[in-house]
Amino acid sequence: MDCPRCQQPFSERTGGEGAYRSSAFTVGCPVCRLRFRSNEELAALSDRQPIAIRTSPMVRRAETIPFACPHCQTTMERLRLGWDELPEATIECCPYCANIVLDDAEEQRVLALYWAAAPLAKTGSIEPE
Secondary structure (H helix, E strand, O other): OEOOOOOOEOEEEEOOOOHHHOOOEEEEOOOOOOEEEOHHHHHHHHOOOOEOHHHOOOEEEEEEEEEEOOOOOOEEEEEEEOOOOOOOEEEEEOOOOOOEEEOHHHHHHHHHHHHHHHHHHHHOOOOEO
């Protein structure tokens, strides 16, 4: 499978770091550092509860893209996320398994959005996965 941004082959590594995800696998591009992450991994990085990103109010725009999910081969969607005055992030998300493809800068913006939107998950405005 090739990276959707630079067309270099993705590399795959099994056995994720940390006890919370002992059977995790990491898929990424060694050239442009685009990474494949699960929603649970992002939540763990942000120290927040997972958020159903595809159905959250953070989504400003969604479109189908010609890229198969590295995990389940479902056609992915490109989502533009935003929250209040925070910088927007554009990510690729699988509508079936909810895994996400993003680079380092996008990951930092998504983590900031998680921090801003996570309190709503407790009130029921955003449904946790």
